[in-house]
Each structure stands twice: as structure tokens, then as C-alpha cells.
Amino acid sequence: MSFTILIVDDEENAREFIGQYLVGKGFEVIGAGTLAEARNHLNRGAGDIVLLDVTLPDGYGPSLLLETAQNPNSPPIILFTAYGDIEMAVDAMKNGAVDFLSKPLQFQRLDQSIKRAGELVRMRREIAHFREQQLQKAKFIVGESQAMRQVLSQAQRAAAASVSVLITGQTGTGKEVLAEYIHSSGPRSNKPFIALNCAAIQSTVLESELFGYEAGAFTGAEKRKIGLLEVADDGILFLDEISSMPVDIQAKLLRVIEEKAFRRVGGTALIKVDVQLIAASNRDLRKMIEEGTFREDLYYRLKVVDLHLPPLRERIADIPDLVGFFIRLNNARQGMNIQGMTGRAMDILTAYSWPGNIRELRNTIERAMLFCDGAELDIEHLPLTW
Numbered sequence: 001m002s003f004t005i006l007i008v009d010d011e012e013n014a015r016e017f018i019g020q021y022l023v024g025k026g027f028e029v030i031g032a033g034t035l036a037e038a039r040n041h042l043n044r045g046a047g048d049i050v051l052l053d054v055t056l057p058d059g060y061g062p063s064l065l066l067e068t069a070q071n072p073n074s075p076p077i078i079l080f081t082a083y084g085d086i087e088m089a090v091d092a093m094k095n096g097a098v099d100f101l102s103k104p105l106q107f108q109r110l111d112q113s114i115k116r117a118g119e120l121v122r123m124r125r126e127i128a129h130f131r132e133q134q135l136q137k138a139k140f141i142v143g144e145s146q147a148m149r150q151v152l153s154q155a156q157r158a159a160a161a162s163v164s165v166l167i168t169g170q171t172g173t174g175k176e177v178l179a180e181y182i183h184s185s186g187p188r189s190n191k192p193f194i195a196l197n198c199a200a201i202q203s204t205v206l207e208s209e210l211f212g213y214e215a216g217a218f219t220g221a222e223k224r225k226i227g228l229l230e231v232a233d234d235g236i237l238f239l240d241e242i243s244s245m246p247v248d249i250q251a252k253l254l255r256v257i258e259e260k261a262f263r264r265v266g267g268t269a270l271i272k273v274d275v276q277l278i279a280a281s282n283r284d285l286r287k288m289i290e291e292g293t294f295r296e297d298l299y300y301r302l303k304v305v306d307l308h309l310p311p312l313r314e315r316i317a318d319i320p321d322l323v324g325f326f327i328r329l330n331n332a333r334q335g336m337n338i339q340g341m342t343g344r345a346m347d348i349l350t351a352y353s354w355p356g357n358i359r360e361l362r363n364t365i366e367r368a369m370l371f372c373d374g375a376e377l378d379i380e381h382l383p384l385t386w
Contacts, residue, residue, distance in 0.1 A: 004030060005022055005030070005048070005049045005051060006032060006041055006049070006075070008035070008037075010057050022114075025111075033056075035056050035064060039064075049121060050064075050075050052064060052077050054079055062079060065092065076121065078113045080101040082104075098120065145318050147310050151308070155182050155305075157305070160185075162186060162276045163304040163305055164278070165302075165303075165305045166278075166306050167278065167281075167307045169311070171357065172358055173311060178307065179278045179280065183235075188234065191234045192231060192232050193235055193236050196237070196240065208265055211263070211264055213227075216266065217264070217267070221266065229256060235275065235276070236275070237277055242280065247294075251298075254301060257298075327341070339375040340375075345378050364383065365377070
């Protein structure tokens with residue numbers, strides 16, 4: 001596991017000497033000559049571990065320990081000084097330092113301290129990853145609306161059976177999140193989940209992205225490229241905005257579904273794959289079939305299970321639970337401690353029409369938390385343009 005180490009020392013030669021040693025050990029290194037520079041780096045999230053000198057031109061190094069003590073995501077700090085004593089070391093450890101080293105540094109002791117700090121960073125990352133997974137699984141287990149309960153029930157059955165799924169709904173209703181929920185709920189949860197936005201890829205490139213190509217297949221194809229269908233083998237391939245897929249590629253995708261095999265562009269070998277396809281669209285595919293821009297046979301092969309996500313304005317009863325979820329999510333990600341939202345602010349949210357659906361609600365809560373210094377979100381934290 002890779003770590004970035006922030007070295008805070010006003011002696012440039014010392015920073016470079018220690019930095020060169022750590023780079024040789026495989027770490028990324030950032031240097032700072034003052035407390036102010038160190039704060040700037042930490043505020044940007046740079047630095048997994050901090051090596052901090054006690055005496056700096058603009059202050060007392062250990063003061064950084066007190067400043068970061070309330071942040072659960074603050075990096076572990078290792079103090080070092082040429083003027084240390086036992087009392088200073090004890091105080092530093094009480095205030096949260098991982099270790100206290102004396103100058104000149106002994107690299108063996110430094111290695112031991114960094115190993116200890118690295119284990120702490122690794123543990124925090126694993127906890128954060130676990131929490132993120134739990135939150136991911138819970139993203140659609142919120143709300144009281146019957147429509148969403150039905151969607152979740154059907155999604156769970158589709159996940160268990162590994163059948164093709166078509167998700168429809170307006171932009172921002174959470175189609176990709178639902179696809180991820182299906183992935184995390186089924187037997188393919190430990191296999192790849194590959195997402196491709198068909199609208200974001202040029203039609204001339206989309207075929208190569210999906211199927212890959214052999215070296216020499218066309219000008220510029222200098223070596224073999226593995227396509228996303230192959231990458232997603234045994235897992236799930238999520239095709240967002242499938243309505244943007246050209247008709248000729250639709251025909252090739254249909255063949256993949258029917259034969260569970262394909263050929264790379266410019267290749268002759270048949271490549272077998274076991275991929276669960278989940279497609280999503282915010283357009284009316286049946287109307288596109290009538291217009292001749294979407295294949296009817298592909299439509300029915302994709303919609304073995306058809307899941308429709310209603311717009312947020314049709315599930316107002318779910319807003320309080322969604323707000324609570326987004327508050328918990330941002331608390332975990334940003335190290336915040338917002339407890340909830342006032343009743344009058346919630347009344348405003350439930351009266352709003354939400355043209356941007358859940359994505360707009362998520363962004364609204366994230367913005368409100370950014371400007372909240374208290375325990376609850378209130379009216380003044382909401383956008384003034386409503």
C-alpha cells in the first residue's frame with residue numbers, strides 16, 4: 001500500500017536528505033518549511049503521514065497535533081527534534097503523536113515509526129472502505145414509498161438470478177447507483193463492476209471500447225486492446241445511456257447476449273464471456289423503436305427485468321430518509337458531525353419540485369453542510385435561488 005509522507009522541517013538539506021531516503025523506500029514525499037505550508041498541504045488532503053520538526057520559524061510544531069486532534073481523518077504525526085527531552089516526548093504522545101524521534105535521525109528507528117504509522121493509515125482506510133461499502137449497499141434501502149420498495153424487491157431478484165436488467169428514469173434518479181446496488185446484492189459482488197456511458201464515447205470508438213481490438217486492426221492499433229466486455233467477465237457491465245448506442249453496435253451487442261461470445265475488432269478468435277448486462281436510459285426506448293433508432297429485439301433481451309425509477313417529486317415521503325442518508329454519508333467522508341435538519345428546512349425541501357432529482361438533493365445537502373457550523377442544517381444553509 002502506497003503512502004505519501006509530508007516532511008515539515010525548516011532545514012532544506014534535512015528535508016532533501018530524509019526525502020531521498022524515503023523515495024528510495026517507495027514513498028511519495030512532500031516537503032514544507034513552515035507550519036503554514038504544512039497546513040496548506042493538509043487542508044488539501046495531501047500527506048498520509050507527517051514527519052514534523054518541533055521548532056519551526058512560524059511556531060511550535062506540536063501545536064499541529066492540537067489543531068488536527070478533532071479531525072478523525074487527520075494523518076498520524078511523528079515528531080523529531082534536536083532539542084527533545086523526556087517531558088516533551090510524553091506530552092507529544094499524550095497529544096496524539098505516533099512517535100518522537102531525536103535528531104540526527106536513525107533510519108532504522110524512522111522505518112519502525114513509519115511502519116507503525118502506516119499500519120494506522122491502513123486500518124483507517126480499511127474502516128473507511130468498509131463504511132463506504134455499507135453505505136453503498138444502503139443507498140436504496142431508504143424511504144417509505146411503495147414504488148421504491150417494489151423497485152428494490154425486483155432488483156434483489158434480478159441480482160440473485162444474474163439476468164439482464166433495463167433501468168429507466170429521468171436524469172439524476174440514481175440509475176447507476178441502482179446498478180451498483182444490484183452488483184453488491186448478488187453473487188457477482190466480488191467480481192468486476194464496469195460502467196460505460198455510451199453517450200460520452202464517440203460512436204467510432206464505442207465498438208473498440210466494448211469489444212477491444214487486435215494489433216493492426218486499424219491505423220494506430222499498435223497493440224492488442226482488451227475490451228470492457230472482457231474486463232467485466234464474470235461480473236457486471238453497466239451500459240448507461242444505451243439509447244446513444246449506434247444501431248450497428250446494438251446488433252453486435254445482441255449477438256453477445258445470445259451467444260455469450262464475441263470477437264475483437266480485427267480478430268477471428270471467439271472469446272467466451274459470462275457477463276450480466278445492466279442497461280439504463282432516460283429516453284423512451286419504445287418510441288425510438290418506432291423511429292427505427294433502437295432495435296426491438298435488443299430491447300426485449302435487455303429488459304428481462306425492467307426497473308423504473310420514479311422522479312423525486314413522486315416520492316416526497318422519501319426525502320427525510322434521503323436527507324439523513326446524505327448527511328451520514330458526508331459526515332463519514334468529510335469528518336463532520338452534523339446531526340440532522342430543522343423541521344422548517346425540511347418543509348422547504350419537501351415543497352420543492354426537484355427537477356434534478358436525487359442528484360440535486362445530494363448536491364444540496366453537501367452544499368448545506370459545507371456552510372453549517374452548528375449541529376443542524378437550517379434554512380440559511382439552503383440555496384437562495386429557490
